[in-house]
Amino acid sequence: MSHHKDSHGSHEPHVLPLSIYFGVFFALMILTYITVKVSQLGLGALAIPIAMTVALIKAGFVVGYFMHLRYDDRFLSLFFASSIVFLGVFFAFTVYDLGARDTWVPEEHTQVNLIDGKPFCDPEILKNNDRRKKVCDEAKKRGDHGHGHGAHGNVVKAAAHPTPAKRGVAKVAQPAARPATPAPVARPTTPAPAPVARPTTPAPAPAARPTAPAARPTAPAPAPAARPAAQFDAASLAAGKKLYQANACWTCHGNEGKGDGAAAAALPVKPANFALGNYKYGGSLGDIYKVLSNGSPNKASGMVAYAHIPDNDRWSIAKYLLSLKK
Amino acid sequence: MSQVADHAHTEHPPHLHHHFHSSAQQAASAKLGMWVFIAQEILFFSGLFMAYIALRYLYPKTFLAAHEHLDVSMGALNTVFLITSSLTMALAVRAAQTSNKKWAEINLLLTIGFALAFCVVKYFEYSHKFHLGIFPGKYYAYTHIPGNPEVFFGLYFVMTGMHALHVVVGIGLLLWIYLKTRTGAFSAAYYSPVENVGLYWHLVDLIWIFLFPLLYLVK
Structure with missing residues (x-):
């Protein structure tokens, strides 16, 4: 035990000169100023790489000098580096996975x-x-x-606090001031040129109008075919929508019938996209009703028969599905 | 028992524990433990940063719209406070290394002061958001930001809240080190606690260096 006496004194701290600490401090301050200024330039896609590069340089200064790692035992650097390596593995695989999920493609x-x-x-x-x-x-x-x-919106709980009350006053004051100053001056001058300008623009309008009503009589025939929703009464469409939600159709077909429900990605046969008019086994009301009642003719499809839904309701759902076509 | 105690005080400096060969070995072990803890802290925060990457990828428009509601000048002020406190912390460790007790006390107090200033700014930032109805999670009630602002602010509160918790813990540790410094516990021969609390405090600064641009600045 006596040999300890010698080794006690051997622990001499490694003291860095003050200039290093102050130098690092000023470097960090300047880099902070740079990140703030660069972010105000609106560089778009470059903003993140630049901000992260500056942050990494700052981190290097803090770890290397303030945390003393540059001068310490290399063994400590190994521990620090290992955490960064695993962080890299974690980020790389998760980002790769994120990008590979087709349900998350914008x-x-x-x-x-x-x-x-x-x-x-x-x-x-x-x-x-x-x-x-x-x-x-x-x-x-x-x-x-x-x-x-x-930033300019009203503040929640406006009455309860003093600051939004101030803001509320400013809001009220603005519209009050507006008609008082510019309006009476501007109003009398504008009506004068208006009648002059008006006749030039309405002139082509009446000329164009007659063609529109002329075209109309031919249009009504294809119009209901293009938007079948018009044929159905609002009540059955609303009922159909409710049933679509209640029977969990949306889990595969999506909230808007685009075939993009959460479960869609896992299905071997992708659900129909009704918004595109992709009714796989016929686009008539009867065809849709048939698939809904009997299930898909394709045995691999997850679209099973929904015969347990009352007949009337099935028609309502079919009408609603047909109305989703855009 | 008294025999053991006598033995300890006659042949060892008071700070040296029996299971270490020397002060140098004891200091190196303490520092290694601290770096293992720091590695763990980095991995802990990496989960939150990964959540940031994933959510930003999923809600790009929301992130751009929502981050406008953070006050850049407040965030920049807090960055200045933390960097300055990091400097005073490094100077406090240096003062302990050179057995300069008075200088160590002053720098520790300055570090605590900047840490408290950081908390005061955070308090104003949080209270302004609560005031608008920007609460974390399901309590979110501010309707003026399009997209999924509750997702962004949920992440904001968790990330800055976790960081602020580290600041508060740091203030406690700094106070403890300050009080021990006043009793004259530290010198060039023994300053491990000052050094390791310093490492912890620099880590808090390190995390903020990444939080600040990601939450407040990136457009």
Whole structure:
């Protein structure tokens, strides 16, 4: 045990000069400034690679100097590197898997991507999302309509807090000020040129109009054929839609009948896309009713007979399916 | 028992545990343990970053629309706070290495101060979002962002929340190190706790270096 005395003193800390710490600090600050500025340029597809490159350089400074790894035992670097290697394996395989899933290809308009970018309170989305419907109904009650640009949008719970109240005043003040200043000046001047300009534009319109009614009489005949929905009463279409949802047709055929339901990817025979008018065994109401009642003639298909659904309801579903054709 | 205690204090410096040969070995072991923990932390956060990649891939429009609602200046201010605290932390470790007790105390207090400033900014950011109705998960109630903003903000709250939790834990560790420094526990011969808490604190900075551009900046 006595030999310890010597080894105690042998642990001399490796002290870096102050200039390294301050140098790294200023490098990190400058790099932060660069990322913020570059992000404001709107570089599009280049933005992520640039931001990540700068972040990696910053990380290198922190790990190498602040965390001392450059000067420490290589064994520690091995541990750090191993975590990065496994992180790479994890990311690479997951990203590869993500890209290989055909249900997630944007062109296929899966349910996930269908919602992306649509207004939060889009009526189509609210139909299938009760929770979101509740949020939107409450916002509507407050007179707070979603417009998609939240930076200028009204604030939820406006009355409860002081800041939105201020904003509310600004909102009210604006429309009040608008008619007061520019309107009375601008109004009298604009009507004068208007009558001059008007006659030039309406002139071709009456000329064009007569051709439209002339074309109409021929049009009504093909029109119902193109959009068969017009033939059916709204009540049976609504009932058909309800039954389509209640009988889980959407799991394979998708919410809009595009054949893109969640289960579709796993099926050996892909479901019909009704939106494209792809009724596989005939596009008449009777044909659809027949497939629905007896199942698909193709034995490999997952479309089994739905004869247990009452006859009337089956007709309603068939009508609804025919109405999905765009 | 008293024999063992006597033995320990006559032949060893007080910080050296019996199962180590030397202070150097003890310090190296402690640091190795810390780096294993850091590797684990990186893999833990990698799950959240992977979730970010996957969700951004699935909802590109949502991410672009929703990230506009984060305040870049707040995020940049917090980046400055964390980088500065990383510097003061590194200086505190250096002061401990050179047995400069007073300088170590000052730098540890500065580090704690910047960490608290980070939390204050985070508090204002979170409270502004809650105020708008931007809550995590099913409580989300802000209708002005198109797409699936609840997905983006769910991820935002989990990622920044997990990071903020690390900051709060870090403040606790820094306070502990500060109090021990005041009692004169650390010197050039023994400063492992200061060094390892420093490594932890730099890791917190490291994660923020990636969180900041991904959540606040990328257009």
